[in-house]
Amino acid sequence: MKTAEKDILSVKDLHVQVKTSEGFLTLVHDITFGIKKGRILGLVGESGCGKTVTSMSILQLHNKKNLDVSGSITLQGRELNGLENKEMRKIRGKEIAFIMQNPMNAFTPVFTIGHQFVETIKSHTSLNKKQARELAMNVMESVNLQDPQKLFKNYPFELSGGMLQRVMIAMAACLQPSVIIADEPTTALDLHSQLLVLRLLDKVRSEYGTSILLISHDLGVISEMADDVIVMNQGKIVESANVFDLFDHPSHEYTKKLLRNRTTLYTEKKPYSYSF
Numbered sequence: 001m002k003t004a005e006k007d008i009l010s011v012k013d014l015h016v017q018v019k020t021s022e023g024f025l026t027l028v029h030d031i032t033f034g035i036k037k038g039r040i041l042g043l044v045g046e047s048g049c050g051k052t053v054t055s056m057s058i059l060q061l062h063n064k065k066n067l068d069v070s071g072s073i074t075l076q077g078r079e080l081n082g083l084e085n086k087e088m089r090k091i092r093g094k095e096i097a098f099i100m101q102n103p104m105n106a107f108t109p110v111f112t113i114g115h116q117f118v119e120t121i122k123s124h125t126s127l128n129k130k131q132a133r134e135l136a137m138n139v140m141e142s143v144n145l146q147d148p149q150k151l152f153k154n155y156p157f158e159l160s161g162g163m164l165q166r167v168m169i170a171m172a173a174c175l176q177p178s179v180i181i182a183d184e185p186t187t188a189l190d191l192h193s194q195l196l197v198l199r200l201l202d203k204v205r206s207e208y209g210t211s212i213l214l215i216s217h218d219l220g221v222i223s224e225m226a227d228d229v230i231v232m233n234q235g236k237i238v239e240s241a242n243v244f245d246l247f248d249h250p251s252h253e254y255t256k257k258l259l260r261n262r263t264t265l266y267t268e269k270k271p272y273s274y275s276f
Ligand SMILES: Nc1ncnc2c1ncn2[C@@H]1O[C@H](COP(=O)(O)OP(=O)(O)OP(=O)(O)O)[C@@H](O)[C@H]1O
Pocket: 018, 027, 045, 046, 047, 048, 049, 050, 051, 052, 053, 054, 063, 066, 067, 217
């Protein structure tokens, strides 16, 4: 008998509250979802619905002074909620990578891309400098980043936002994380760079079997990339479905409204397709 495949990342009954002078205010509640190996789960919803609060809670990067996170967040069966900072630091980057909206924030301006690749790899593995450099080159080649030798010598300010985002994803891929959380990874980019970044994320997923939580307010990105989708509104999941069902037969009124209001995805002739 075939056993059901387990979720790599599982979130159960996630509840996040902020302390205010008048008591606790709930930011997200009853969030439950799972991602299987090599799948992309799209998390979609309008600004302020709780997407970033959810991802920061998974990464345990929420402000612990004023936010209370309850519920269970497991990565390959290991509970992350409440784990000590020291332990979480080992997991972030190595086992869960985080790709943010503005890649410039992820780089130190005074060091070359090569230096930052090598240091990131060395800090999470026992590889020496030469081996780390070799790994970085191999990964950059395998994900089709052109001219890695030249990229290695560049400083972050010498690269476009789109190229930096692709370098960031390649750097994350070097450590073969089981999960990548990509929070609006293409929002700040022009259309051409968006396509290259999305193609790269897809390549990393297929090459390494990485599971991806893709957070976006852009339904075009979600429809092209995700296998499954959860829709959030006012801190709650209102709909959760396979991507085809969600787009063809949305069941919740809020999802229908989002689909009706999407503006950026359609050319005059036909829906925009990213065609990988
Ligand atoms: N540390 C905090 N203290 C108080 N309120 C917060 C805190 N962090 C987030 N919020 C509130 O929680 C709600 C959800 O915010 P969140 O940043 O998760 O939304 P989002 O869906 O990611 O929006 P966007 O797409 O604009 O980034 C918002 O109303 C926000 O103001």
